[in-house]
Amino acid sequence: MPGAMHDDIEQVLFTPEQIQTRVKELGRQIMQDYDGREPHLVTIVKGSIPFLADLMRAMEIPLSLDLLGVASYGAGTTSSGEVRLTKDLDDSIEGRHVLVVEDIIDTGLTLAYVLRNLRQRAPASVRVVTFLDKPAGRATTIPVDYIGFTIPDAFVIGYGLDWNQRYRNLPYVGILKRDVYGG
Numbered sequence: 257m258p259g260a261m262h263d264d265i266e267q268v269l270f271t272p273e274q275i276q277t278r279v280k281e282l283g284r285q286i287m288q289d290y291d292g293r294e295p296h297l298v299t300i301v302k303g304s305i306p307f308l309a310d311l312m313r314a315m316e317i318p319l320s321l322d323l324l325g326v327a328s329y330g331a332g333t334t335s336s337g338e339v340r341l342t343k344d345l346d347d348s349i350e351g352r353h354v355l356v357v358e359d360i361i362d363t364g365l366t367l368a369y370v371l372r373n374l375r376q377r378a379p380a381s382v383r384v385v386t387f388l389d390k391p392a393g394r395a396t397t398i399p400v401d402y403i404g405f406t407i408p409d410a411f412v413i414g415y416g417l418d419w420n421q422r423y424r425n426l427p428y429v430g431i432l433k434r435d436v437y438g439g
């Protein structure tokens with residue numbers, strides 16, 4: 257039903273144009289910082305896929321990528337704190353300059369788990385880029401090197417972010433109406 261997804265949005269936070277502008281800036285900044293080192297983009301699926309696709313095309317340097325699957329949230333909107341690996345990397349990261357590509361950091365528990373896991377594999381370096389940061393939700397201290405946008409403590413969807421696996425295909429980022437998820 258056309259328009260049905262859009263009807264579930266309380267407020268649009270970032271338009272497709274604002275997202276493209278900011279992601280291009282991030283890509284340029286990362287490209288400059290790596291200064292000859294080749295980044296290996298370890299992307300947390302599935303939410304980070306649109307961000308990865310735009311970010312990597314904003315980085316005009318040699319790079320490689322791989323995908324890591326972790327499960328944190330179920331159908332709810334708050335982190336359980338339980339994280340498990342659902343898909344491992346294809347390639348070794350030993351000696352590589354890993355750039356973790358994340359969609360959103362809320363409690364930080366998912367990323368803390370991912371960073372612990374990756375550091376055991378002897379990469380040359382590990383940095384983190386997140387499209388969105390929700391600092392109000394943080395339950396653990398984690399280093400974040402690059403942030404697209406900092407957002408208030410609301411449940412957001414679109415540009416890869418889901419609720420119950422839906423809304424990932426929205427081209428903008430919006431706040432989901434509370435009556436949709438009964439929060």
Ligand code: IMP
Pocket residue numbers: 303328329335358359360361362363364365366367410411412413417418419
């Ligand atoms: P954390 O472990 O609490 O930092 O949560 C990280 C993961 O939870 C993200 O990678 C998302 O998959 C999900 N998440 C956190 N906040 C939101 C949100 O506002 N909308 C959609 N997914 C979210």
